[in-house]
Amino acid sequence: MESLLQLAIIWASVFIANIFAEKTRLTPVLFFLFMGALLVNTGILPQKTDEFIRVFAELGIIVIMFALGFEENTSDFLKSIKRSWGIALFGALAPFFTAYLIAGYFWENQNIAIMCGLAMTATAVSLTMVSLKSEGLHRSQAAKGIMTSAILDDVASLVFVAILVPIATGATMVSLPGIGLIVLKALLFFMVIAAVGMWILPERPNGMLSLIPGFGRHGVRHILSIGKGENTTLTVLTVAVLAGLLSHLFGFHAAVGAYMAGLILKEEYFQIVATPNINHYENTKKILDNVAFSWIGPVFFVVLGTHIVLEWDILVAVIPQTLVLAFALLVAQIASAGLAARYTAGFDYAQSVMVGIGMLGRAELAFVVMDIAYVQFGILNDEAFYTLMGTALILNIAVPVGIVLWKPYFSRSEEKQAREG
Template sequence: MHDISILAIIWASVFAASFLAHRTRLTPVLWYLFCGAVLVNIGVLPTEMPVFIEDFSELGIIIIMFALGFEEDADNFLGSIKRSWGIALFGAVAPFLVAYVTTLMLWNSHNMALLCGLAMTATAVSLTMVSLKSEGLNHTPAATGIMTSAVLDDIGSLALVAILVPIAAGEAVASPLGILLIIGKALLFFVLVTIIGGWLFPARVGFLSRIPIIGNFGLRQLLAMGRGEYTVLALLLIAVLVGLLAHQFGFHPAIGAYMAGLIIKQEYFDYHKDREIDFYKQSRAIIDNVAFSWIGPVFFVALGTELVFDKAIFIAVVPAALLLFVGLFIGQVLSATLAARYTGDFDWPASWMIGFGMLGRAELAFVVMDIAYVQLQIMSTEAFYALMLTTFLLNCSVPLTIRWWKGRFSGAGVVAG
């Protein structure tokens, strides 16, 4: 099948998913995942996506995360870190322990249990943020808490991947120097992003304005090129470049894209007033359309195709998958909720929303499963299928629980008194 034919099928399924979401009043993300799983299992979509679709879907998640960061206020994000450290810590430790103990009990392999626990550690922040946006909750303090916690969670999880995978494979042992190196890389990345946002993007002042070539050239000038006709292109280029920078530091490019959106300010779009166009609103509208209507959904449909059913294995692993799902659901929700309430001072409605929002598992989970099952062959076929099914159930739980809890959630997320 031609790659373009696959893309056409995926886009057609996006229409179907949007129709089903409208009729059921559920978030489209759930139906994107559902359509991907159905289409791959009835043979309409291939089990192995071509490189074009894989890259296209990765571009989709990069643009989605950039769009979410673009909408967020950087001051709110930074202010949320001190409230979110506990959510990130306890919200990661609990699912790791649940998955580790459960898989050790089921398959009696320490190394496999270690990697299963690692796969279930990082939160699929993109799935949660898109689900919150669908419900109009993406600007609440709870959403910012989820985003901040998930970013911190991903940083910690990526560090654990670098540390634990070689140990599980018998290729290395943990060393203080190696751990410090990983932490240092994470800190250096955020320092570089801060420099980009604080020095490269704004207009130069003082002695900086006398630097040749770039002295009088900031982001405002880049966005204003061609009387604003290249504004969206400039923004997408920035998203991809910072995403690539994140990739060089070992993070998923989507994390870099979110940070890129976060440090772009509305004041940079104050140009070409003679055209009577609000370039900030226009750019946000275009990027939102690209992210949530035609490129971004490809990522979620492709994610759904990861769950390929083998009848015999599927029946055999259902009890294990359900055990993992129930344990992870309870452990994740309770740990994140209690941490949000008692370390982040969120009120109870916002704390429960954060707990539900931390349920998703996506990019890093599949990376770890690929390493453990395909590359290192540490994970058994039964464990792989059980984790795949568990991940799918957890991802489906995110939009369902957010939708269900929305009626009880005020959206205020005020500090508890």
């Protein structure tokens, strides 16, 4: 019953957060994070997350990312990769070296500097995309650029983790075969997802699969048609979880696989002959949005906020380091990603700044790296750990606030392009 009590407390905090968000006109994500930090630091929620709540929160981020991918068009995503390579590259290098140099200056320890740089590299794409959705901007070209760049950053960050963590812990030296294995796994994962989308899901599977008796005549539309479309939500959620598990098997966060699963499910698959008057795609999308953004998804952000456990004596001592690092990363991230968006991706000024703001968040991978460096191996000292925690909090708050503040300029730019186009 303890787990259910914690879930009830979290849902009550989500309700309160939504009220504050409505009153202040800020995105609910900001208040979800705040409520998590408040609950854990007042002792209402334990510092060690209950296993049931942890899994529930993990399901939340899987459903969130699947719902976001479900709205996207596969061809648009592939085109966005060609456009967003510069944002991903420079948007990752700038924060890494900024954090590395500042941490090296403060603590004069190369291993601490490496881990600080690594923790501040990957973008919290889920935080940004939910913030954009709450402002009605998640279908914009800038949002697609952020999403694609952040996924590419996650892949690159996993390579960095594989290379730099063993170096910082002294466990091994750089190994070309080890690097090659990580890159191969990344390529293989995306090839598997692409193969599923191209050859297995269509109404009539393509390639060698079309030669298999029975299977070659039935694609995903036939599965969705079972029960006259009554099981569409169950089917797609199963696909989302399986894709998340596949992503985890390849060493990535489950959310990446869930997003890719949503991406390869096309609207035409939901055109069921037996019920031509029912829009099963829109009905499924409505249910997914409700699950993702109203009652399961928010649990992830509240639990994320519970990672911010404050010890006030250390916290006060590292205020200068936290402010310096957060400000430097804010400037470096917006400048690097924004300039890359402007000059390598062809976005206009307002869109480029929005891309830079959208790349500020730090969440899943940042906390994984902190856990490895502070809890498992003791590389980070207390001051460095709390500096990173405070910096991540500031950057996460900056995302929804920055999006809200920049939205008027961004919207005017979008309207101008729509008139001209």
